[in-house]
Amino acid sequence: MSQLETLINSSDENLLTLLSSLCQGAIAIDQQCRVVWLSEQYREFLNLPSDAPLTGQPVEEILPTTQLPRVVKTGQPSFLDLMQINNRWCAVTRLPLKNPDGSVFGAIGFIFYDNLNNLQPLFDKFARLKKQLVSENLLRTSKYELDDLVGDSVPLLKVRRQALRAAQLDTTILLLGETGTGKELLAQGIHNASPRRDGPFVGINMAALPETLVESELFGAVAGAFTGATKSGRQGKIQLAAGGTLFLDEIADISAAIQAKLLRVLQEREVEALGSNRLEKIDVRIIAATSRNLKQLVDQGRFREDLYYRLNVLPLRLPALRERRSDIPALCSHLLQKIARDSGLPAQELSSEAITWLQQYHWPGNVRELHNRLERACVMAEQNAIYPDDLGADDIAQTTPAFSANSLSQIRSQAEVSSLQQALQQCQHNKTQAAKLLGISRATLYNRIKRLKL
Template sequence: MKSSVSPSWDVDSILRVGMQSLLDLFDDSCEGTLAVDDQGQVAWINDKYAAFLGLKAPEDALGKPVEEVIPNSRMREIIQTGKPILLDIMMIREQPLVVMRIPLKDDAGKVIGALGFALYDRLQRLKPLVSKFAELQWALANTQKELAQLRHTKYSISSFVGVSPVSLELKHRARRAAQLDTTVLLLGETGSGKELLAHGIHAASGRAGKPFVGINIAAVPETLLEAEFFGVSPGAYTGADRKGRDGKFKVADGGTLFLDEVGDMPLQVQAKLLRVLQEQEIEPLGSNKIIKVDVRVIAATSHDLKQLVADGKFRSDLYYRLNVLPIALPPLRERRADLDALCEHLLEQIAKRTGMPQRELAPCARAALAAYSWPGNVRELRNALEQAGMLTDNLSLKAENFAAFLPIVTEGATPPESADTTKQACTVRPLAEAVAEVERKLIKSALESTGGNKASAAKMLGISRATLYQKITEFNLLSN
């Protein structure tokens, strides 16, 4: 039998009281409560939230766009979509907050505003979540910092070791290129230091605080080169990343893009690169969207681009676009005066990297290295020094330590890199004999250039005066 007593509360009353109790509970237990109108302007904020945000009074926020009060607020998103975000984490003043946002609707279902609640320490069960988020944020910040450091230059122009006139002129041109925000073309043999100089030009330029991004064109498959350059839109082709991927031009935006071995670029990609250089805009693969970029290009090649143009393997218009400010790097054989400084610098680097003792070069080793033509340039020199150090425990490297892998070619003979493999035009002499001849010539030249001043000659040669006297007697130079 049903009761005839009417309930003292109807459903609407219970809902109203429930909603009010819920709002009071949130207002009491939350660290902040905020309401915005349908235009995204702050309509109400409680005292605690205003104080947390650094406001003198809640009235200071009223009528302002919510983004002015909370820069990364998503309240406007709630108004636009009409959908709540029941649990989110937001950073405010370097403090992670757990937040909840709900839309406010009238009787017709129209969104008339939104409520936001900021929660933290009071909810003990959410502490592990907040702590984990803070930990992830810290890790992300450190990763981004490390990535930014990797994108910056490793070398300066002074890292190009050399005191010879040709090296000093090269560094002067590089510093001038750094001040001119234009395309640079570095020309030189493999191993002559093109990438190092590119780093240095960027580091001395107005773009030094922005990324330095390098790509070796010869090392990237032709089918992937466009994607590497211009990026890929989400789902552009089968196997493409669903999130898409930025190309090197986008990554280098505001900074410098170093194109190593540009002479190996396919003709199809050359045309697209030309357009980017002219228009400073890219179009990712699978996208119709044009993206503006601000990138300074430094290109490098060990090929003769003029010959490639003549052979139809390199576009002439791209060549002229790249060849705005050419800088030719001399091979090591043309700057032998830098050999001693280079060896000392490289031996220091090798010792730091390998943990081996610091090595030095004996005079006979210096003479042996000076007699070689170095087809692999500085890269080959580094390899020779490292190999020699690995093969002996002596702190002083002598000529015989290089004999196993470094032939000494007599003066006037055909260089090893151009000799016929079946008929060697060069004649290889016994190492001791070749070294002695080179030493004699160097000492004689030093004495002549110093007018017979033995102290100055010894200093020039990097040997002691006693060693010089010994060599003069050994080579019978007293009468010369």
């Protein structure tokens, strides 16, 4: 008999009755994550027959999505979470049961609300509080500052110093770096460190925009400029960023026509809306970013040389994650805390084996891929720490070929091919999902598939 079973059997039945009356269902498990006690309300909630034997069964056989085993293994409570049981969303609380010495001998879970409308006053109060904080300037209007570039490696410290100096100059900046290195984070950090910090920060991913919408999205449109345009016309992202910063991500993907109009903005500081014959003066600082070799595109005749030099006034290159491996432990700690806040799950810790694997992996998707792998691990981990297989190490090992004494570029290409193939297979060749798994944009995934001739 487990310690929890002994406790329940020796307790007054009124205690269990009291627990049942305080909520809409309660369940207790022991240290081996087996069901020790289940209230009648919980049994009814699960639509289980009253005579169905449940005691001693693994809790995950009854509740496949339960987080109670994690509470047992981590010893950390989950005070408020949303869980779907039999297609009904519920607000639940999970608590570890501990001995006086702090060791965990079980856990108990409660269903407090199966009608989330009862929680609406709480959501409304939170929304009012957040609005008040914003109005009092206690929350940042742009999300990131330069200090949010986590790490103290030499390459990162260098780019942070360069960014701080560049922020003071009101000129165009070009951010270079592989996909997932944090170019938008750096752009927001530069904005918040600049004299334009009180103005708007407007970001747009050029690769994600359909070609037919790029011009109106960037430069705006007058009424009736195209089918579907509003009667009052619309402001473009450049006008919305007036007095602040406009961030153009994946700048290499814009067409020749848009390149010409953007050049006018940079040269003359004026913009012409779609369907208009009037030029409008504009005060905006442009930060562009690309993961591609713009100079090579210029040489190939695919990007305007004059625009390239206008953009390349202050180039800043973000290091790839494999170039700053010493930052990985600090980055993981930061990201795991963020994931815990966003998901409501207890913060997870990395095992020494996981840290070693993370520092040896080649990271084709950089920090974005690191975040995605950690998020996956926080969901999949079944022990009291994260291990390499929780991060997907086994999947990669099964698809990674043994390397011979090839050149560094060949090794990188082989590793990139392996990662792409593994992601595509895992996502049944759904390219949108594969790009998300790798932490890259869909446009970047298509470019790599084409370049590697997959």
